[in-house]
Amino acid sequence: xxxxxxxxxxxxxxxxxxxxxxxxxxxxxxxxxxxxxxxxxxxxxxxxxxxxxxxxxxxxxxxxxxxxxxxxxxxxxxxxxxxxxxxxxxxxxxxxxxxxxxxxxxxxxxxxxxxxxxxxxxxxxxxxxxxxxxxxxxxxxxxxxxxxxxxxxxxxxxxxxxxxxxxxxxxxxxxxxxxxxxxxxxxxxxxxxxxxxxxxxxxxxxxxx
Numbered sequence: 001x002x003x004x005x006x007x008x009x010x011x012x013x014x015x016x017x018x019x020x021x022x023x024x025x026x027x028x029x030x031x032x033x034x035x036x037x038x039x040x041x042x043x044x045x046x047x048x049x050x051x052x053x054x055x056x057x058x059x060x061x062x063x064x065x066x067x068x069x070x071x072x073x074x075x076x077x078x079x080x081x082x083x084x085x086x087x088x089x090x091x092x093x094x095x096x097x098x099x100x101x102x103x104x105x106x107x108x109x110x111x112x113x114x115x116x117x118x119x120x121x122x123x124x125x126x127x128x129x130x131x132x133x134x135x136x137x138x139x140x141x142x143x144x145x146x147x148x149x150x151x152x153x154x155x156x157x158x159x160x161x162x163x164x165x166x167x168x169x170x171x172x173x174x175x176x177x178x179x180x181x182x183x184x185x186x187x188x189x190x191x192x193x194x195x196x197x198x199x200x201x202x203x204x205x206x207x208x209x
Contacts, residue, residue: 056206059199066196067096068113073136078207089200090190097188100127101135103145107175107182108164109157124151139184146181 081091101117110116
């Protein structure tokens, strides 16, 4: 699978909003988007008028970049969401939120989803007592996610937990900070998925063409 290896700050600038891809740096004055809040490249400061298709495409690209998934993965998530009961756009966002790397990030064990994906891939987390090293693993209610004993002394996890208060923990998750253990209480609500703002209906319209 192709992996983006360039500066992630360029992605925020390209989408013209802060996507919080760089962890704690995004909350400081070192954030590249705060200094240059326009798209990268020599024509970045030009005023561009997007077509309806362009607006829908940019929304899809933005969500892909927020969650760090490939085009094929994203399409699979959409098709799965479309087969489920309920609103397709909301189902899509819930599926993305249920990814283990996102859950680890939301619990505060990592400062960014990219870091969470790396930690999960290296096998530092247990789900219901069993090691899971697949970032795309979908968690479900009552699942318990905890740091493995060997990983509890890792400096990067300790630093991430310290900054947990700044990011906050969504209501669909519960965290035991002392034990570095979290639990999935239920499915996330659409109202909780507001940072950064997402217009999932534009994605549904794009794939419905």
